[in-house]
Amino acid sequence: MKKHIYKLLVLCAVALFGASCEDTAELTTLQAVSFTSAVEASPSTIVISDDNASESVVTLSWPAVVYPIQAPVTYALQFDIPADTTGxxxxxxAIRIIVGEDVLSKSILGIDLNKMAITLGLPIDVAGKIAVRVESTMDRTIYSAPVVLTVTPYEKPVVFGAIYMPGSYQGEWNVDTAAALSAIDAGVYQGYVTIxxxxxxxxxxxQERNWAQFYGAGASNFDLKNMxxxxxQMPxxxxxxxxxxxxxxxxxxVPYAWGIVGDATHAATPEDANYGWNNSIPMSYDHVNKVWKIxxxxxxxxxxxxxxxxWTINYGAKNNTDGIMYLDNSGAYYVGEAGTYEITFTINDVNPxxxxxxxxxxxxxxxx
Incomplete structure (x- = not known):
């Protein structure tokens, strides 16, 4: 009898062990996932120039990758020369660009593709090849097969110089201290002013800090007429x-003003507990020192x-000590004591x- 009971216990143990192994196998085996079709590039041949530098020159699109878990899928693009995509x-x-969660296409501006092409070593004004693949990430990362672009980069000429804006906003018309509009392209100038x-x-x-030559209004307020x-007239x-x-x-x-925002700028109101975070206080532009002040x-x-x-464009601090603000940073400068403060903000936002x-x-x- 004892012999039969022993055999029965052994058989039960084997059965339980086998069931345990099967369950473990189900939990640890990853379901295969893949890109179901090729990445598409429209167009696949791009010649970059000043004319299309600020426009979309190529749109890349791809199919959704289906994972066994219901969660957002993060996509990114990788750009490299074909010779460096094997081995x-x-x-x-590769140059990597994050696209976002569940986003299935990305348009690339001419200026951005031009920078990547030059960084990857493509010669100026010569057609070269760039391989692009899509990276898909959730519980693991997989990659699409690459698509190859034919790209002709160009070298944007460096522009220098400025024109000047004497006017009533100065309190006196003084061309020597007038706001400068810096060259951002050949014959195109841009700058900032507070009225x-x-x-x-x-x-x-x-065109110079003198009155030998100047432009005033022509057929309309927005037409330049020599002398x-x-x-x-400003708005x-x-x-x-x-x-x-x-x-x-x-x-x-166009209206353009940096401002300070936060709970240090204003106490809560009965109507708005977050008034300081919801309402910026505009700063004024000091065109002489090229700094925003308040x-x-x-x-x-x-x-x-x-x-x-x-909140589209905002800067936050990582600490109170280094004097640096970071684009889209969630941090802030902390004001520990109430009082009157002079605040400055200096940014090199040339042709943003x-x-x-x-x-x-x-x-x-x-x-x-």
Whole structure:
């Protein structure tokens, strides 16, 4: 009897062990996932120039990768020359661009593709090859088969110089201290100015810091006419980005003001507990020193910088000591003591519509 009981126990143990192994195998075996079709590039041959540098020159699209787990899938693109996409060090030198969660296409601007092509070593004004693959990540990372682009990069000529903007905003028309609009392209100039409340709105555009030659308004307020006595007119008080094109003889302005924001700028109100975070205080542009400034009464709390009273472009600090603000950083400068402060913000935002905004800017916070 004991013999039969022993055999039965052995058989049960074997059965339980086998069931355990099967369960473990189910839990640890990864289901195969893959790209179900090829990456598409439209177009696949691109010649980059000044004419399309600020436009989308190629759109890459790909199928969704289905993982066994229901969760967002993060996609990225990798760019490399075909010779570096095989072997032990394949794709080690690739340029990687994060696309986002569950995003299945990406358009690339001419200026960005041009930078990548030059960084990867493609010669200027010669058609070369760039391989692109899609990276898909969730519980693991997989890659698509590459698609090959034929890209002809170009060398953008370096432009120098400035024109000047004497006007009523200065309190006196003084071309020697007028705001400068710096060259951002051949014959195209851009800069910033603050029109104080109560000053006049008129101005001229001078190619030198003298009155030997200047532009005034022509057929309309936005037409440049050589040696015209009619002043250009700004829209009103406030801060603006000014662009003047001496090739088309046109100028334009858009509201453009950096401001401080945070709970140190304003206490909560009965209507809005986050009033300081929801309402920026605009700074003024010091065109002589090329710095944004404000003198403000602050309370204990946090301060950040953002553009045009919106969170689209904002900078935050990682600490209170290094004087650096970082693009899209969640941190802030902490004000520990209530009082009146002078705050400055210096940023090299040259032609941001094409070049984007710099990764860092500098600032000062000084208690008066």
């Amino acid at each position: 032990e060090k394949a794709w080690n030198k 104080p409340v109560g000053t006049g709105l008129g101005f001229k555009l001078n 015209s006595d009619t002043d250009f 009103g008080a406030g801060s603006y980005q000014i662009t003047a094109n001496l090739k088309t003889l046109k100028w334009s302005s 003198t403000a009464d602050l309370i204990p709390g946090n301060v950040k910088f953002r553009l045009n009273n919106a 519509a094409v070049n984007g905004y710099p990764v860092t800017a500098t600032y000062t916070v000084t208690k008066l």
